[in-house]
Amino acid sequence: MPNKRTPVAVPIPEKPRRFLNAVRAMQENALALLPRIAFTQPIVSGHVVRRFHMVMDPPSLRRILKDKAENYPKSEEAQAMLRPALGNGLFLAEGAHWRWQRRAAMPIFAPRNLTALTPVMTEAAEETSRRIAARPGPQDMYGEMLRTAFDVIAAVSMSSDTAIPREVAHKAIDRYLETAGRASLLDILRVPAFVPRPSRAVAKVIISDLIKATDAAIEARMGREPADPPPLLDLLIGASDPETGRTMTAGELRDNLLTFLVAGHETTALTLSWALYLMAFDEEVQEKARAEAQAVLGDRAAGADDVAGLPYIRQIVLETMRLYPPVAILSRTATEPDMLREREVKRGDVMLLPFYALHRNECIWDEPNAFDPDRFADPKSVDRYAYLPFGAGPRVCLGMDFGMQEAIIVLATLLARFRFTAIPGRDPEPVMILSLRPKGGVWLDVQPLGETAGP
Numbered sequence: 001m002p003n004k005r006t007p008v009a010v011p012i013p014e015k016p017r018r019f020l021n022a023v024r025a026m027q028e029n030a031l032a033l034l035p036r037i038a039f040t041q042p043i044v045s046g047h048v049v050r051r052f053h054m055v056m057d058p059p060s061l062r063r064i065l066k067d068k069a070e071n072y073p074k075s076e077e078a079q080a081m082l083r084p085a086l087g088n089g090l091f092l093a094e095g096a097h098w099r100w101q102r103r104a105a106m107p108i109f110a111p112r113n114l115t116a117l118t119p120v121m122t123e124a125a126e127e128t129s130r131r132i133a134a135r136p137g138p139q140d141m142y143g144e145m146l147r148t149a150f151d152v153i154a155a156v157s158m159s160s161d162t163a164i165p166r167e168v169a170h171k172a173i174d175r176y177l178e179t180a181g182r183a184s185l186l187d188i189l190r191v192p193a194f195v196p197r198p199s200r201a202v203a204k205v206i207i208s209d210l211i212k213a214t215d216a217a218i219e220a221r222m223g224r225e226p227a228d229p230p231p232l233l234d235l236l237i238g239a240s241d242p243e244t245g246r247t248m249t250a251g252e253l254r255d256n257l258l259t260f261l262v263a264g265h266e267t268t269a270l271t272l273s274w275a276l277y278l279m280a281f282d283e284e285v286q287e288k289a290r291a292e293a294q295a296v297l298g299d300r301a302a303g304a305d306d307v308a309g310l311p312y313i314r315q316i317v318l319e320t321m322r323l324y325p326p327v328a329i330l331s332r333t334a335t336e337p338d339m340l341r342e343r344e345v346k347r348g349d350v351m352l353l354p355f356y357a358l359h360r361n362e363c364i365w366d367e368p369n370a371f372d373p374d375r376f377a378d379p380k381s382v383d384r385y386a387y388l389p390f391g392a393g394p395r396v397c398l399g400m401d402f403g404m405q406e407a408i409i410v411l412a413t414l415l416a417r418f419r420f421t422a423i424p425g426r427d428p429e430p431v432m433i434l435s436l437r438p439k440g441g442v443w444l445d446v447q448p449l450g451e452t453a454g455p
């Protein structure tokens with residue numbers, strides 16, 4: 001049975017807000033854009049400066065993201081603020097340029113290669129345990145998980161001798177996403193320029209140290225033998241387009257390296273942070289998960305072979321991303337007229353895909369705001385297009401299995417070793433800037449379980 005209380009959620013106004021109030025609220029929290037009916041209806045259409053459709057209807061989402069994906073490209077406005085950092089790398093490229101980069105990067109994320117990447121995750125889980133055990137008591141687990149996820153993606157991307165300093169990357173990525181995020185929804189809806197927002201120039205300055213550090217890392221690798229096992233950067237240096245034989249320029253390498261650092265770092269850290277918040281919110285679920293983790297791990301950190309034996313922890317990770325999808329809204333532009341249900345889509349319309357509202361839509365889920373990992377006990381019972389934390393179709397997250405594996409390994413290791421308890425009055429507030437962040441951090445009382453914790 002789900003817990004009767006519900007975990008923290010974004011307050012949704014009962015009445016629609018006036019335009020300027022809505023825009024002001026959106027700058028603080030992009031999810032303020034969502035009207036109440038986005039949680040009770042399949043499609044909500046409207047007009048701000050341009051026509052938009054919010055789509056929470058699984059068959060329509062399938063059409064936009066998969067069946068007719070070529071008619072719904074990523075919108076240029078959504079891309080504009082990300083370009084200074086991600087250039088024309090995998091996340092932002094379209095057409096042939098996207099295709100060959102995706103093919104080049106895909107092998108490292110193929111399921112058969114995941115096992116080779118897992119020791120890095122296990123090591124990061126050990127290191128996190130050491131850090132948090134050293135100072136039991138109230139701790140911000142969001143800060144900890146950002147560090148853990150960065151250590152993983154940095155180790156997978158670069159050799160340690162050429163690694164980008166963690167502090168440079170952290171600060172830049174955090175401030176950059178916040179700055180870019182505040183502008184991008186306003187840009188997507190073409191809200192007029194009299195509504196102030198950060199400019200691309202500001203975003204560029206914020207990211208400049210990270211770009212310099214990335215260029216230095218690439219220069220240090222060029223012309224050297226690949227390391228063994230080769231990190232992502234070395235694989236990208238060696239990759240070539242099967243059709244033309246062309247390899248990546250230094251600029252393209254940088255765009256992609258930054259894409260992996262940005263796309264793979266905060267998303268996984270958010271999943272882990274929200275999962276730990278939920279563990280403290282529902283102690284019964286925490287106990288059940290701990291029993292599973294301890295039975296499989298004893299006091300070892302989790303590794304690749306353990307993941308299949310941790311189904312309940314997997315359910316918790318899935319349910320966490322339902323309630324708090326790290327990427328809570330995607331947007332696309334319609335380049336051709338279309339019909340979604342009985343709704344007419346015109347060329348140029350903005351398609352908003354608010355996964356936050358899809359995942360809490362009353363047409364789809366029972367008690368949508370309740371935390372209940374048992375919803376995912378049989379994954380086949382969940383409609384593929386009702387649950388989209390990783391997107392879907394050709395642009396589906398390339399790091400999906402990687403992110404899941406990392407979240408399960410870190411969460412299981414921590415639950416087997418520590419107890420997480422909520423601190424009254426310190427609940428996080430879900431705020432979407434570009435990703436769905438816990439404002440104020442995830443402060444929990446963390447206590448090691450001690451010698452008696454093992455089986």
Ligand code: HEM
Pocket residue numbers: 074090091092102153259260263264265267268271325326327330388389390391392394395396397398399400402403404
């Ligand atoms: C829980 C963790 C993660 C979540 C929730 C997540 C979510 C997403 C979503 C929703 C997209 C689709 C964007 C769109 O269609 O517009 C995406 C794309 C992408 N993600 Fe992830 N992601 C996660 C982890 C990762 C990791 C760990 C990596 C890399 C190591 C990664 C790399 C990428 C890349 C490269 C793309 C662009 C793919 C393309 O356009 O071909 N992600 N991610």
